[in-house]
Amino acid sequence: xxxxxxxxxxxxxxxxxxxxxxxxxxxxxxxxxxxxxxxxxxxxxxxxxxxxxxxxxxxxxxxxxxxxxxxxxxxxxxxxxxxxxxxxxxxxxxxxxxxxxxxxxxxxxxxxxxxxxxxxxxxxxxxxxxxxxxxxxxxxxxxxxxxxxxxxxxxxxxxxxxxxxxxxxxxxxxxxxxxxxxxxxxxxxxxxxxxxxxxxxxxxxxxxxxxxxxxxxxxxxxxxxxxxxxxxxxxxxx
Numbered sequence: 001x002x003x004x005x006x007x008x009x010x011x012x013x014x015x016x017x018x019x020x021x022x023x024x025x026x027x028x029x030x031x032x033x034x035x036x037x038x039x040x041x042x043x044x045x046x047x048x049x050x051x052x053x054x055x056x057x058x059x060x061x062x063x064x065x066x067x068x069x070x071x072x073x074x075x076x077x078x079x080x081x082x083x084x085x086x087x088x089x090x091x092x093x094x095x096x097x098x099x100x101x102x103x104x105x106x107x108x109x110x111x112x113x114x115x116x117x118x119x120x121x122x123x124x125x126x127x128x129x130x131x132x133x134x135x136x137x138x139x140x141x142x143x144x145x146x147x148x149x150x151x152x153x154x155x156x157x158x159x160x161x162x163x164x165x166x167x168x169x170x171x172x173x174x175x176x177x178x179x180x181x182x183x184x185x186x187x188x189x190x191x192x193x194x195x196x197x198x199x200x201x202x203x204x205x206x207x208x209x210x211x212x213x214x215x216x217x218x219x220x221x222x223x224x225x226x227x228x229x230x231x232x233x234x235x236x237x238x
């Protein structure tokens with residue numbers, strides 16, 4: 001696989017089969033212990049290829065990684081496949097690393113990812129107990145601007161609400177504040193629009209009388225039939 005790493009990494013080969021074989025070869029080397037005692041370096045190299053290459057077969061990579069203690073590598077492949085929920089399941093439930101799951105939400109998927117994570121923690125499935133402590137942490141995360149109504153719908157009946165009462169109250173207060181701020185902004189916009197309409201109407205009602213003796217303020221000659229302009233202060237110029 002080292003030769004393939006040279007062909008793909010150094011020579012820039014775009015052959016999908018070579019990219020796939022490189023990934024599979026690196027996985028086999030880790031599985032068989034052929035990493036010269038540097039497991040961390042071998043895994044870092046594999047993760048680098050998994051992130052950098054868009055040409056390898058993700059299905060073949062997942063099959064090769066199945067059954068191996070390489071959760072971070074599977075997270076990378078699931079992310080490449082845009083299977084964010086599966087990636088979050090590995091981080092939050094399999095590894096029980098809620099910090100890594102939060103960081104993943106910030107980088108991939110945004111608020112929708114936070115909602116997926118919360119649903120996983122509250123209803124993990126597979127006979128696992130809900131992770132109410134972790135779910136409360138997600139509820140309190142400032143980055144997770146969750147919709148209060150959607151959040152209430154997702155909470156299971158068995159969840160002890162006192163654990164989340166403070167966070168739910170904060171979310172509802174913030175939503176009410178945003179609603180009031182929006183109403184105020186709309187009211188100000190309507191008032192400004194009304195003022196502009198009144199100003200336009202008044203400007204249209206203004207009249208300028210030009211006689212044969214009216215002179216240009218700039219050149220002091222009679223305007224007569226010349227094209228002229230009127231400044232806001234009433235001064236006429238031709």
